[in-house]
Amino acid sequence: MNNHELTTYIYTYACTEDEQFLCALEMRSLFGKxxxxxxxxxxVKIEPSRSPFIKERIGVIYEGESLQDLLEQVSTLQLFGASFKVIYVKNASLAKSEKEGFENRRKTEREIGLHVDGEADLRNPDRLFGVMNVNGRWIFGDYVKSESVWFQHQKKPHSYSTALNTRVARAVVNIAIPAPGGIKAIDPCCGIGTVLVEARSMGIDIVGSDRNHLILDGARENIAHFGLTGEVNLADINDVTGHYDVAIIDLPYNLCSVITPEEQLEMLQSARRFAKKVVVVTVEPIDEILLNAGFAIIDRAVAKKGLFTREVMVCN
Known part of the structure; x- marks a missing residue:
């Protein structure tokens, strides 16, 4: 997540009404705002496919107060023989009067393309560029579209109804680990491995453990199914050894594993021992228990799914 010569990056976002608080928490975690x-x-440069809410990214090369101003700058671009394609990126935040229809968008793409000194290739270009009207100016730059990696992970061999859905799990991983470099993470109640699959697909160094030996093979198969690797151990959270930069804990709550407030406190005290930072997912209020375990609550958001509500809590 290093700054790259202070390039400005423009990201477009989309989320449902139920996801808006989770999306905002992920933004604050990734971008600090x-x-x-x-x-x-x-x-901040983020790979768009990391987030379930980011649609695309433009790394700004030129910006102008008018389209004409932008066209003049684009004509100076050196492509050194590379082919290209220009994509008009829609800005959903523009006032209706400013929004451009399909024909105008295509016209702008063509106009920009005519000013680029290179060979246009609509099918298989060497470089993709985006053009966009944003915050009262026109911008042009390198374009990257997000892939819905989390969506592919819905088709895992093993799942159960109370597990986090893959979109929420992916957002929770980003909230817990915004900058993965050098970070050592653990999911000590990993269940069927939903969080592990999302984290490992981003190249994050994370291990999983769970005290329920019946589901561990399922978790391992889920990870392997997507061509990923990852350590999954049989261990109670209270017996975890070693030290981790961050732990992601989806507190057990289904009928098979009703846990008392005393057990929750013991679990969180254990997490306090082996992790510097903890992101907890819970379906019931646990502020007091977290504070009693020695944590400070740094940030939080509600993640809804219909009538079912979870809270994601970031703690140090």
Missing amino acids: ESESSVMESF
């Missing part, structure tokens, strides 16, 4: 609109501007 949230956007009131569907567009985020930042010097």
Whole structure:
């Protein structure tokens, strides 16, 4: 997540009403701020496919107050023989009067393309560029579209109804580990491995453990199914050894594993012992238990799914 010569990056976002608080918490974690609109501007470079809410990213090369101003700058671009394609990126935050229809968008793409000194290739270009009207100016730059990696992970061999869905799990991983470099993480109540699959697919160094030996093979098969590797151990959270930068804990709550407040406190005290930072997912209020375990609650968000509500809590 290093700044790259202070390039400005423009991200477009989309989420449902139920996801807006979780999306905002992920933004705050990744970028240190949230956007009131569907567009985020930042010097922070994030791979768009990491987030279930980011749609695309433009790394700004040129910006102008008018399209004409932008066209003049684009004509100076050196491609050194590379082919290219230009994509008009829609800005959902624009006022209706400013929004451009399909024909105008195609016209802008063609106009920009005619000013680029290179060979246009609509099918298999060497470089993709985006053009966008954002915050009162026109911008042009390298374009990257997000892939819905989390969506592919819905088709895992083993699942159960109370597990986090893959979108929420992916957002929770980003909230817990915004900058993965050098981070050692653990999911000590890993269940069927939903969080592990999302984290490992981002290249995050995470291990999983669970005290229920019946589900561990399922977790391992889920990880392997997507061509990923990862350590999954049989261990109670209270017996975890070693030290981790962050732990992600989806507190057990289904009928098979009703746990008392005393057990929750013991679990969280254990987590306090082996992890510097903990992100807890819970279906019931646990503020007091977290504070009693020695944690400070840094940030939080509600993640809804219909009538079912979870809370994601970031603690140090």
